[in-house]
Amino acid sequence: xxxxxxxxxxxxxxxxxxxxxxxxxxxxxxxxxxxxxxxxxxxxxxxxxxxxxxxxxxxxxxxxxxxxxxxxxxxxxxxxxxxxxxxxxxxxxxxxxxxxxxxxxxxxxxxxxxxxxxxxxxxxxxxxxxxxxxxxxxxxxxxxxxxxxxxxxxxxxxxxxxxxxxxxx
Numbered sequence: 346x347x348x349x350x351x352x353x354x355x356x357x358x359x360x361x362x363x364x365x366x367x368x369x370x371x372x373x374x375x376x377x378x379x380x381x382x383x384x385x386x387x388x389x390x391x392x393x394x395x396x397x398x399x400x401x402x403x404x405x406x407x408x409x410x411x412x413x414x415x416x417x418x419x420x421x422x423x424x425x426x427x428x429x430x431x432x433x434x435x436x437x438x439x440x441x442x443x444x445x446x447x448x449x450x451x452x453x454x455x456x457x458x459x460x461x462x463x464x465x466x467x468x469x470x471x472x473x474x475x476x477x478x479x480x481x482x483x484x485x486x487x488x489x490x491x492x493x494x495x496x497x498x499x500x501x502x503x504x505x506x507x508x509x510x511x512x513x514x
């Protein structure tokens with residue numbers, strides 16, 4: 346269940362014209378925090394990210410399924426992002442199989458470790474993801490980020506970059 350603060354921050358990002366993936370980042374961060382606190386575990390950083398994106402879709406954020414995703418993944422993402430995403434589900438008679446499936450999924454996740462969301466694992470995942478993108482992709486996303494950041498944000502980012510360069514000397 347996503348936190349209300351994540352939904353609020355995502356709405357602010359949407360109004361600012363930021364990308365759906367940026368809006369969904371709040372949900373991914375919540376998921377990583379949940380694993381670190383021991384709520385449940387994950388096998389990999391990729392799984393933690395997938396759970397966060399799924400929650401974002403259910404909260405009504407328009408995150409498309411990954412390009413080249415299999416039919417099962419695309420179908421699941423489509424269900425999460427359906428026309429009623431982000432709205433309260435209609436009350437139905439409780440289904441034993443749904444409750445059982447949910448409980449079993451949670452129990453399985455609780456058996457997994459928390460190493461999948463370590464700083465090292467997340468860094469390795471980020472590097473793998475960046476490595477699969479073209480230079481044009483990266484450039485386009487940087488240009489869009491600069492556009493939606495605003496003058497104050499760009500100035501702060503430039504100061505941070507200068508501090509980082511100085512520290513690495």
